[in-house]
Amino acid sequence: MSRKLSADADQLLAELQHLATLSDCAEPPPAVTRVVFSEADLRARAYLKGLYEEAGLAVRVDPIGNTFARWEGAEPAAGVVGSGSHTDAIPHSGMYDGTVGVLGALEAIRTLKRSGYCPRRSIELVMFTSEEPTRFGVGCTGSRAMTGRLTADQLTGLKDESGDNYDEVRQRAGFSGALQDVLLPEGYYHAFIELHIEQGPELEAAGLPIGVVTAIAAPSQLTLCVEGEGGHAGAVLMPVRRDALTAAAEVALAVERLARESVSPDLVATVGQLGVHPGAANSIPSRVTMSLDLRDIDLANRDAVLVRLREVAEAIACRRGVKLQVTVQNADPPSVADAGIVDAAEQACRDLGASHQRMISRAYHDSLFIGQVAPMGMLFIPCRGGVSHRPDEYASPEAMATGVEVLAATLAKLAEEA
Amino acid sequence: MSRKLSADADQLLAELQHLATLSDCAEPPPAVTRVVFSEADLRARAYLKGLYEEAGLAVRVDPIGNTFARWEGAEPAAGVVGSGSHTDAIPHSGMYDGTVGVLGALEAIRTLKRSGYCPRRSIELVMFTSEEPTRFGVGCTGSRAMTGRLTADQLTGLKDESGDNYDEVRQRAGFSGALQDVLLPEGYYHAFIELHIEQGPELEAAGLPIGVVTAIAAPSQLTLCVEGEGGHAGAVLMPVRRDALTAAAEVALAVERLARESVSPDLVATVGQLGVHPGAANSIPSRVTMSLDLRDIDLANRDAVLVRLREVAEAIACRRGVKLQVTVQNADPPSVADAGIVDAAEQACRDLGASHQRMISRAYHDSLFIGQVAPMGMLFIPCRGGVSHRPDEYASPEAMATGVEVLAATLAKLAEEA
Incomplete structure (x- = not known):
C-alpha cells in the first residue's frame, strides 16, 4: 500500500455513539443492552444496513440475520476477504465490544475507497448474529451456523427463557429462509480478519496500539x-x-x-x-x-x-x-491464526508505523469458528483498564483509528493475494 | 358450648380450591402465586368479600386492604374477639398457608351461627394484607401497620422491585384513605386467635390433630x-x-x-x-x-x-x-401467647374430644404483631410431611374441620368473657 490510509475517527465515533442509543437498557449510553432479535437489535440492524448501503456495499442477510456487505472485487468469483464482528451486547455492558469490529470494518472499507484502492478479491463486511450467549445460552450462533458447528436442528433446539426456540424467534424477528442455507460454501473465505477491543489489560500496560492475535483460547x-x-x-x-x-x-x-x-x-x-x-x-x-x-x-x-x-x-x-x-x-477447541494473515497484519503495522505485539485472545470471538474452516486472524486495540462487558468499557478514537487503518492495509494486502 | 359444632368440611374445601384458582401462577393449582396488590390478589379479595357477605357479616376494608368481616355481638361496644390470617402467597407455593385461617375462621363463624349461638362480644374475621414479604421485602405489613409497628411514613418508604412505593401501589390497586387510619384503637381486641397449618412436621409425627401455640419465634x-x-x-x-x-x-x-x-x-x-x-x-x-x-x-x-x-x-x-x-x-421480638386464650383453646379441645399438644411456632404470623398489643393465641393443624411454601403443601379436610370446630368453640368461649 503506497496510498495514504487515513481513517475518519470522528465519523466512526459518531456512528458508535448512535449505535449505543439503540439499546434495550433503561440506563443511558454508554450502558448498552442489545439482546439478539430484540427490538433494539432490529433497530441497530436497520441503522447499520443504511450505513452499508451509503458506502456503496451490496447487502445480503442470511436466514438467521448474519449480514454481509460486499465490496465487489475485480475477480468476483475468487474467495472473499472477510472482516467483521457482532453488535449484540450483554445486559448492562458497553458500547465498544464487537461494534468496533463492525463499524471499524466499514470505516476500513470507506478508507480504502477514499484512497482510490480497488480490490482484486471482493472484500466483505460481516455482522454475525448473536455472538453473546445471553438469550439462547450458546455464544456465536451466527458463526457456528455459518461454519457448520451448529446444524439447523441444533439451532431449532436452542430455547430462550420464555421457552421459545431459535427458529420461532428469528422468524418473529423477520428473518426467513431455510436454516440449512446459513452454512457457507466451502472455500467461501480466502481470508478472514476481525478487529476487536482487547477486553484485557496487556496492550494498555505495554503502551502498544495493536495486538496481532496468534490464537484464541478454548x-x-x-x-x-x-x-x-x-x-x-x-x-x-x-x-x-x-x-x-x-x-x-x-x-x-x-x-x-x-x-x-x-x-x-x-x-x-x-x-x-x-x-x-x-x-x-x-x-x-x-x-x-x-x-x-x-x-x-x-x-x-x-x-x-x-x-x-x-x-x-x-x-x-x-x-x-x-x-x-x-x-x-x-x-470448543482453541483456534490458531493463519501464519499468512499474521504476516500481512504485521507488515501492515510496519507500513503504517504502528507498533504491535503478538498475543493470545482469552475472550473468544466469531473468529474462533471461522478459523476452523478458513484462514483467520484478529487485530486487537487497547481498551482502558482492560475493562469490558461493563458500561465503562472504553477505547479512544485514536486507538480505533489506528486499528481501522491497520485493518484496511491488511485487507488490501489479502485482497491482492493470488 | 353444649351445642353441637359441626364444620362443613366440603364447603370449606370447595372454597379453598376455588381460591387456589385465583393465582398469578402459570402452573395450575395446587401451585399458587398471589402477590399483594396483584390482579390475582384483587380477584381473591372480591371472591372472599362475597363469601363474607353471604354469611351475613358486615365488611370493612381499611386503607391498605386489611379486611374485617364482623358478626355483631349483643354488646357491640365491647372489645372484639378476632380471628383470621392472610391469603397472599409466595411464588409457586401452596393453597393452605394462611387461607385455612381466613376461610377457616369464616367456616367457624358459619358453624357457630348454624349451632344457634349468639355472641356477647362481636366476633370479627380479619384478612391481613401482605403477610408474605415477597413484594415489599417486609412481611406482615397489614398487622404491623394495624399495631403501629409500621408507621404511615415507613409504609410509604417500602418499595417493590419496580421502585414503586407501598402507598402508590395500594392506591393503584384501589385502596384509599389515610395510611394513619390503619392503626387500630387501643383495646380494640379483647382476644385474637389465628388458625394455621403447622408448616412443620411435629403434629403429624405425634399423630395429634391440634397444636396450641404458646409462643412465636423472633x-x-x-x-x-x-x-x-x-x-x-x-x-x-x-x-x-x-x-x-x-x-x-x-x-x-x-x-x-x-x-x-x-x-x-x-x-x-x-x-x-x-x-x-x-x-x-x-x-x-x-x-x-x-x-x-x-x-x-x-x-x-x-x-x-x-x-x-x-x-x-x-x-x-x-x-x-x-x-x-x-x-x-x-x-422483631418473639410473642408469647396469652395464658387465658391458651386455656380456652385447651378447654375447647377437651370439650370436642380433640387431643392436642402445646407447641412453639417457628414460622411467624400476623399474630406475632397482634400479640404485641392484645391477648393472642394460635391453633395449629397438621400438614403433610410438614411441607409448606410449596405446591405439595397439604392439610386434610378432616384436619381442617377439627381445627375449625376447635376454633369455633374457642371463639365462643372468648366472646362470652366479661
Missing part, C-alpha cells in the same frame, strides 16, 4: 442445575435441610478454587448467572440453575479441569443429598 | 448487597478478580454454618433470594443482592448470631476486596 459453557428440597424458612430445622442454594454456593466456590489452583495461569472459570427457585425471602431454595464459563489456551488443561470440576460438584451434591445435572452447552 | 429479615468488580469472563485472570458472586456464595455458606453451629437448635437461617448483576454467562458478577431470614425462639441467641454473622460477612468482604452493605429489614 471456551466451554455449561449449565448446572441443583435440585434440593424447598420448604418454609421458619419451620424446617437446619439439620434436615437440603438447600439447593447453599449446595450451589459450594459448587461456585469449588469452581473458583479449581481455577485458581490450575497449572495454567490462563485458565479462567466464571459463574455469571444464578437463578433461585422459588426465590422468596422466607422459602428454602428448592432449585438453582447456574451457568459456568471455563476457558484456557491449553485445551488439555481445560478439559482436565472440566472433568475434575464435575467430580467435585458431584461429591458436593452427594454429601448434601441434592441432585445435580450438568449440561455442556459447548466445549 | 424473626429477622436482612438484605445483603455485595459489590465487586465486573468484567469479561474470558479476559480477567483469576488472581485479580473481585467476583461479587463467589463472595456472596461464601457469605451464604457462612450463614448456613453459623446456623448449624448455633447453641439453639431452633435457630434457622435462610438465603432465599439471590440476584446477580449483570447476570450474563460470560460476565463476571459485579453485584449480588441477597435476602437473609434468621429466626429463633431465643431472642438473645438470634441477636448474637446476627452480630456474629455480620462480623464474618465483613471479614469475607474485606479479604475479597468487595463492598458489603447489610440492611436490616426487620428484627
Whole structure:
C-alpha cells in the first residue's frame, strides 16, 4: 500500500455513539443492552444496513440475520476477504465490544475507497448474529451456523427463557429462509480478519496500539442445575435441610478454587448467572440453575479441569443429598491464526508505523469458528483498564483509528493475494 | 358450648380450591402465586368479600386492604374477639398457608351461627394484607401497620422491585384513605386467635390433630448487597478478580454454618433470594443482592448470631476486596401467647374430644404483631410431611374441620368473657 490510509475517527465515533442509543437498557449510553432479535437489535440492524448501503456495499442477510456487505472485487468469483464482528451486547455492558469490529470494518472499507484502492478479491463486511450467549445460552450462533458447528436442528433446539426456540424467534424477528442455507460454501473465505477491543489489560500496560492475535483460547459453557428440597424458612430445622442454594454456593466456590489452583495461569472459570427457585425471602431454595464459563489456551488443561470440576460438584451434591445435572452447552477447541494473515497484519503495522505485539485472545470471538474452516486472524486495540462487558468499557478514537487503518492495509494486502 | 359444632368440611374445601384458582401462577393449582396488590390478589379479595357477605357479616376494608368481616355481638361496644390470617402467597407455593385461617375462621363463624349461638362480644374475621414479604421485602405489613409497628411514613418508604412505593401501589390497586387510619384503637381486641397449618412436621409425627401455640419465634429479615468488580469472563485472570458472586456464595455458606453451629437448635437461617448483576454467562458478577431470614425462639441467641454473622460477612468482604452493605429489614421480638386464650383453646379441645399438644411456632404470623398489643393465641393443624411454601403443601379436610370446630368453640368461649 503506497496510498495514504487515513481513517475518519470522528465519523466512526459518531456512528458508535448512535449505535449505543439503540439499546434495550433503561440506563443511558454508554450502558448498552442489545439482546439478539430484540427490538433494539432490529433497530441497530436497520441503522447499520443504511450505513452499508451509503458506502456503496451490496447487502445480503442470511436466514438467521448474519449480514454481509460486499465490496465487489475485480475477480468476483475468487474467495472473499472477510472482516467483521457482532453488535449484540450483554445486559448492562458497553458500547465498544464487537461494534468496533463492525463499524471499524466499514470505516476500513470507506478508507480504502477514499484512497482510490480497488480490490482484486471482493472484500466483505460481516455482522454475525448473536455472538453473546445471553438469550439462547450458546455464544456465536451466527458463526457456528455459518461454519457448520451448529446444524439447523441444533439451532431449532436452542430455547430462550420464555421457552421459545431459535427458529420461532428469528422468524418473529423477520428473518426467513431455510436454516440449512446459513452454512457457507466451502472455500467461501480466502481470508478472514476481525478487529476487536482487547477486553484485557496487556496492550494498555505495554503502551502498544495493536495486538496481532496468534490464537484464541478454548471456551466451554455449561449449565448446572441443583435440585434440593424447598420448604418454609421458619419451620424446617437446619439439620434436615437440603438447600439447593447453599449446595450451589459450594459448587461456585469449588469452581473458583479449581481455577485458581490450575497449572495454567490462563485458565479462567466464571459463574455469571444464578437463578433461585422459588426465590422468596422466607422459602428454602428448592432449585438453582447456574451457568459456568471455563476457558484456557491449553485445551488439555481445560478439559482436565472440566472433568475434575464435575467430580467435585458431584461429591458436593452427594454429601448434601441434592441432585445435580450438568449440561455442556459447548466445549470448543482453541483456534490458531493463519501464519499468512499474521504476516500481512504485521507488515501492515510496519507500513503504517504502528507498533504491535503478538498475543493470545482469552475472550473468544466469531473468529474462533471461522478459523476452523478458513484462514483467520484478529487485530486487537487497547481498551482502558482492560475493562469490558461493563458500561465503562472504553477505547479512544485514536486507538480505533489506528486499528481501522491497520485493518484496511491488511485487507488490501489479502485482497491482492493470488 | 353444649351445642353441637359441626364444620362443613366440603364447603370449606370447595372454597379453598376455588381460591387456589385465583393465582398469578402459570402452573395450575395446587401451585399458587398471589402477590399483594396483584390482579390475582384483587380477584381473591372480591371472591372472599362475597363469601363474607353471604354469611351475613358486615365488611370493612381499611386503607391498605386489611379486611374485617364482623358478626355483631349483643354488646357491640365491647372489645372484639378476632380471628383470621392472610391469603397472599409466595411464588409457586401452596393453597393452605394462611387461607385455612381466613376461610377457616369464616367456616367457624358459619358453624357457630348454624349451632344457634349468639355472641356477647362481636366476633370479627380479619384478612391481613401482605403477610408474605415477597413484594415489599417486609412481611406482615397489614398487622404491623394495624399495631403501629409500621408507621404511615415507613409504609410509604417500602418499595417493590419496580421502585414503586407501598402507598402508590395500594392506591393503584384501589385502596384509599389515610395510611394513619390503619392503626387500630387501643383495646380494640379483647382476644385474637389465628388458625394455621403447622408448616412443620411435629403434629403429624405425634399423630395429634391440634397444636396450641404458646409462643412465636423472633424473626429477622436482612438484605445483603455485595459489590465487586465486573468484567469479561474470558479476559480477567483469576488472581485479580473481585467476583461479587463467589463472595456472596461464601457469605451464604457462612450463614448456613453459623446456623448449624448455633447453641439453639431452633435457630434457622435462610438465603432465599439471590440476584446477580449483570447476570450474563460470560460476565463476571459485579453485584449480588441477597435476602437473609434468621429466626429463633431465643431472642438473645438470634441477636448474637446476627452480630456474629455480620462480623464474618465483613471479614469475607474485606479479604475479597468487595463492598458489603447489610440492611436490616426487620428484627422483631418473639410473642408469647396469652395464658387465658391458651386455656380456652385447651378447654375447647377437651370439650370436642380433640387431643392436642402445646407447641412453639417457628414460622411467624400476623399474630406475632397482634400479640404485641392484645391477648393472642394460635391453633395449629397438621400438614403433610410438614411441607409448606410449596405446591405439595397439604392439610386434610378432616384436619381442617377439627381445627375449625376447635376454633369455633374457642371463639365462643372468648366472646362470652366479661
